[in-house]
Amino acid sequence: MSSSENGGEGGGDPSSSAPDNTNATTNEAFWTQDSAFDTAEDVTDVELLKRAWRNExxxxEILPFRRNLVERAREQIQLMEDTIAASAESGTDDLMLSLYRMDLDRTLFLLRSYLRTRLLKIEKYVLHVLKSEELWNKLSExxxxxxxxxxxALxxxxxxxVLSRLPYGYQSxxxxxxxxxxxxxxxxxxLDTFVFCKIRDAIGSVQMDEKGEDIVNLMEDDFFILRYKPIQRLVETGQIDLV
Structure with missing residues (x-):
């Protein structure tokens, strides 16, 4: 589909409408947020990866990419693979090797599933993502x-x-x-779908509707079924976990 055809249709050329990838300020904001989220608690990276996977x-919608966490997980996977190889060569007990491999398999599953879930969302909402600079900057390179x-390809x-066979005015x-x-x-x-969530930090009163008639008091370790949109930013900052 040529850009001139799309221009005539008033629909624009999606292949040329990707937001400017040079906007480092927005990207850096997400990475900084990611770093603060990762170090907020004294927990392992595997637990953090599990939380990120469940939330995703x-x-x-697609959440900000957890770049720092993914990089650390990949480093740990490489370290575990090297440890298993060295242990096998040194004659380490088979039971210990089995435990090492179970730990490696668990981490691999979480990382692969996390990345696969994100790719499925991107594929499903790709045109919507390309229209929004905010969503575009939530993606990794x-x-x-x-x-x-x-x-x-689409x-x-x-x-x-299909489109080339349709009459003018219907080819977008x-x-x-x-x-x-x-x-x-x-x-x-x-975004108005309901989600099951756990409150990680005491947040207090949160307005759940535009009129201010529905106020929910979110306290630490409470569980709720809430509309996603009002708690969207709280999920991104790690104050609320989706279950």
């Missing part, structure tokens, strides 16, 4: 490249199989027709 699986490749497939992959005032064919996550 339960959240309706590798995820940004993946999102761009997904968009290019655009090429739809152009060759973003809008149903040229008369549409917004991108009404772009899937978006449902």
């Amino acid at each position: 699986k339960a959240a309706p 590798a995820e940004q490249k993946f999102a761009q490749k997904c968009t290019d 655009q090429k497939h739809l152009e060759q199989s 992959m973003l809008r149903q027709a040229i008369s549409s005032e917004e991108d009404d064919m772009v899937p978006e996550p449902k």
Whole structure:
């Protein structure tokens, strides 16, 4: 799909609409937040990775990439692999080797599942992500490249199989027709969905609706079923865990 065709349709060219990846300020804000989140408690990186994995699986949208945590997990995986290899060569007891491998397998599963969950969300909401600089900056550099490749492949497939055969005014992959005032064919996550969550820190009163009629007092270690959107930032900062 050429950009001129999309321009005529009023839908824009999604392959060229990716937010500017040079905005280091927003990215750095997420990485700083990630670092503070990781060191907030005296827990292992495996536990932190498990929390990040649970939050990512339960959240309706993609969360900020936990770059520092992922890098440390990869370093630990490499260290465990080296330890297992050295222990095997030195004749370490088979039971100990089995325990080492179980620990390695658990960490590998958490990391792979965390990254796979994020890729599935990106693939599902790729056009929506490309429209928002805030969402774009939640991705890692590798995820940004993946999102761009997904968009290019989707655009090429739809152009060759469907869009080129439709009448003028209906050839956009973003809008149903040229008369549409917004991108009404772009899937978006449902932020008003209900989630089951645990309060990690005493937060106090939180407004759950626009009118201020629904106020919930969030205290440490309490469990709630709440709409995701009002607690969105509290999840990102680690004050609330999704279960």
